[in-house]
Structure formats: C-alpha cells, structure tokens
Amino acid sequence: MGYPCGYLGDPKHQCKCSPMAVEKYLGRLSGPLLDRIDLHLEVPSVPYEELSKLTDGTSSRTMRESVDKARAVQAERFGRAGGVNSRMTPREMRKYAVPDAGGRSLLQTAMDSLGLSARAHDRILRVARTIADLEGSENLSEGHISEAINYRTLDRKLWER
DSSP states (O other): OOSOOSOTTOTTSOOOSOHHHHHHHHTTSOHHHHHTOSOBOOOOOOOHHHHTOOSOOSOHHHHHHHHHHHHHHHHHHHTSTTOOGGGOOHHHHHHHOOBOHHHHHHHHHHHHHHTOOHHHHHHHHHHHHHHHHHHTOSSBOHHHHHHHHHTBGGGGTTTOO
C-alpha cells in the first residue's frame, strides 16, 4: 500500500496499513520539524448525533472575545504591541512561564518518559502560558502543563501499535 488508508486511530474503522507503512509515512515528519510545531492534534470524525444536536456550542463572538482578552494580557505583559507568548524569549519564559511544583514535576516526567527535546519543553511552557491566559489565570498550574503536553500527540508516538 503506497498511501495511508487514513483510518489509523479511528474508533469506527480498522486501519489497513502495515506497521512498516505507517512508520514510513510518519517518518517523513522529522523530529526537528515536529519540535517547531506548537500543537499536534488528532481530530476524530464527529458522530452524526453530535452534528445533529440543536444546541449551540461556543459562538465565534464569545471565542473571539476570549482570545482578544488573552492577547491584551500578553501585550500588557510584554510591554509592546504584538507581544505574544509564542515569541517569549528564554528570559521572559523564566519570568512569565514558571509552573507550580505540580506542573514542574509533570513536565519533568513528560520530558523523561517521552524523551522530549529542549525545544519541545519550551513550546509546552509557551502553550501552557497561553492556556492560563485564556482562563484568566496569572499562575501556571499543573493543569495548564497537562493540557499543553496533551497537545503534543506526535511526540508521544501514538501511531505505534
């Protein structure tokens, strides 16, 4: 099979690809490239029942207001227009992206068990800082670190069977 079937990880369909084909396909994404991507997400298919619900989710307006508030916090934090967490310098990270004790412990465990790089470590802290900003939290908690780590699914090699 030359191309992946597209069903790896799908709960309703069986992947027909050999482990070698999956490894070869995913091997096209190098570690250094993945390190430069902040969020790695699996997006499962949405069941019909979810699509046909009559209730509304979060509106675009509400989401936009939340993002605008977080951006304003970041601009104030960095003292410059366009200052955002994704562009924090190492010095700024030591000041603004310091997790609590539980967060530090969790991050260390993730670094050790997943073999994450220094670049992935910094990306996790930047994403966690953004999650905290969206929640309106000044502090970086274990929960923020946990969520940020969960956005790095490709680092965890979930494709291995």
